[in-house]
Amino acid sequence: xxxxxxxxxxxxxxxxxxxxxxxxxxxNDDLNQMRLENNKLREMLTIVWDKNNTLQNQVNKxxxxxxxxxxxxxxxxxxxxxxxxxxxxxxNLHQRSLKRPNEGVTRVYRRIDDPSDKSMVVKDxxxxxxxxxxxxxxxxxxxxxxxxxxxxxxxVKKKVQRSVDDAQLLVVIYEGEHNHERVEKEPEIESxxxxxxxxxxxxxxxxxxxxxxxxxxxxxxxxxIEDLADAISANILECDLFK
Numbered sequence: 239x240x241x242x243x244x245x246x247x248x249x250x251x252x253x254x255x256x257x258x259x260x261x262x263x264x265x266n267d268d269l270n271q272m273r274l275e276n277n278k279l280r281e282m283l284t285i286v287w288d289k290n291n292t293l294q295n296q297v298n299k300x301x302x303x304x305x306x307x308x309x310x311x312x313x314x315x316x317x318x319x320x321x322x323x324x325x326x327x328x329x330n331l332h333q334r335s336l337k338r339p340n341e342g343v344t345r346v347y348r349r350i351d352d353p354s355d356k357s358m359v360v361k362d363x364x365x366x367x368x369x370x371x372x373x374x375x376x377x378x379x380x381x382x383x384x385x386x387x388x389x390x391x392x393x394v395k396k397k398v399q400r401s402v403d404d405a406q407l408l409v410v411i412y413e414g415e416h417n418h419e420r421v422e423k424e425p426e427i428e429s430x431x432x433x434x435x436x437x438x439x440x441x442x443x444x445x446x447x448x449x450x451x452x453x454x455x456x457x458x459x460x461x462x463i464e465d466l467a468d469a470i471s472a473n474i475l476e477c478d479l480f481k
Contacts, residue, residue, distance in 0.1 A: 342413060342414050342415065343411060343412065343413055344411070344412040345409070345410070345411050345412075346360075346409075346410040346411075346412070347401075347407055347408070347409060347410070348360055348407070348408045348410060349406055349407055349408075350406055350407075350408060351406070353405040353406050358382050358398045358399075358400070358408060360396075360398055360408060360410050362410075363420040363421060364386055364388065364394075364416065364420065364421055365386065365387045365388045365421050366384035366385065366386060366387060366396060367384060367385050367386075367387035368382060368383065368384050369383055369384070369385055370382075370383040371383065374399070376402065377399060377400070377402045378402075379399055379400035379402070379405075380399070381397055381398070381399040382397070382398045382399070383395065383396075383397055384396040384397075384398065386416060388418055388421050389417065389418050391417060392414075392416055392417050392418060393414040393415075393417070394412060394413065394414040394415065394416050395412075395413045395414060396410060396411065396412050396413070397410070397411040397413075398410050
C-alpha cells in the first residue's frame, strides 16, 4: 500500500512582506520643523547680539567719563538719592551730580513721577528766570534755558531737558557758581542717602539707571551668547535626530 503525502502544506512562500509598512514622512517633517526653529533661534540671537553691542558701547562711554572724573583730584562730586519730602510732595527726585571744576559744569539727573508733566520745573533752592527754549537735533524733547534771578551779578545758568532714553528723567546742567547763599531751603533728604566725595580715591556712586545698564551688559557677555547659541543648536539637533 503506497502512502501519498500532501506536499502543499510544506510549501514556503518566499515573497515575504513586512507586517508594518515603513514611512519616513514623519521623520522628515520633524527635521524640517527642527530646521525652522533653529533658524528662528539664530535670528533671535542675532538681534540680542546687536542690542548687546549697542549697550556695551554706551556703558564704555559712561565708564570713560567716570574714569576722567576720578582721575581729577580737585573735583567736587555729590550724589543724592530720592527725596523724602516732609510736605507730602508727589515728586520723587533721584540725582547724580558730577562737578567739573575746569569747566564749571554740574550735571544732575532728577526723576519725576508724571511723564505728562511738561513744565520741567526743578526745585533746587534757587530762583530762576527762563529766557529761552529750543529743540535740539539729538533729542525730540525741548531744552529750556534759565538764569539765576536772585542777584544781577550771579553768573549761573541752567539747562533742563528730558532724557532721550527715559521720559521720566530730567537732565539738568548747571554752568558757573552762585555768588550768594541758597534762597530757599533745600528739600530734606535722609543723611544716609547723601554723600559728598572729596577724596579722588573714593568711587562715584551711579544711579539706578546706570547700574541696571551695566548689570544687563555683564549678563549679555558676547562670549556667553556665542556659547549659548552653540549649546542650544547642538541640543536641538541631538534631541530631534535621536528621538
